[in-house]
Amino acid sequence: MATFKDLIVWQKSHLLVLKIYEITKQFPREEIYGLTNQIRRAAYSVPANIVEGKKKKTIPHQLSFINIAEGSLEEVKYFLILSKDLKYIEEDRYNELLKDAEEIGKLLNGYERFIKNSNS
Numbered sequence: 001m002a003t004f005k006d007l008i009v010w011q012k013s014h015l016l017v018l019k020i021y022e023i024t025k026q027f028p029r030e031e032i033y034g035l036t037n038q039i040r041r042a043a044y045s046v047p048a049n050i051v052e053g054k055k056k057k058t059i060p061h062q063l064s065f066i067n068i069a070e071g072s073l074e075e076v077k078y079f080l081i082l083s084k085d086l087k088y089i090e091e092d093r094y095n096e097l098l099k100d101a102e103e104i105g106k107l108l109n110g111y112e113r114f115i116k117n118s119n120s
Contacts, residue, residue, distance in 0.1 A: 045072035
C-alpha cells in the first residue's frame, strides 16, 4: 500500500509550499502576521489535508479532505494575485507559481476521481 509520499499530488503540493516559504522570506517585515502568514498557512494546508484524507477509512471522509485541500489551493491563488499586485513578487515568478497551483488543482481533481472510482 502506497503512502502519502508516493502521491504525485502530495509531492507537487509540498514543493509549492517550499517555494511559497522561499518567496515570502522577501516580503516586507510588516506582513509577517498578515499576508506572509496567510499564504503560508493556505499553502501548507493543501498537502496536510491530502495526508489526513489519505488516512481516513471512508470515501466521504477522504473526499472531504480533498475538498478542503482544493479550497486552500484557491486561497493560495488569490494570495499570489495579491502578492503580485502589491509588487511583492515579480510577474514571472507569479506566473510560475500560478502554473504550479493550477497543475496541483488538476491533480487534485484526478485524485478525487480515483477515490470515487475506488469504491466501484
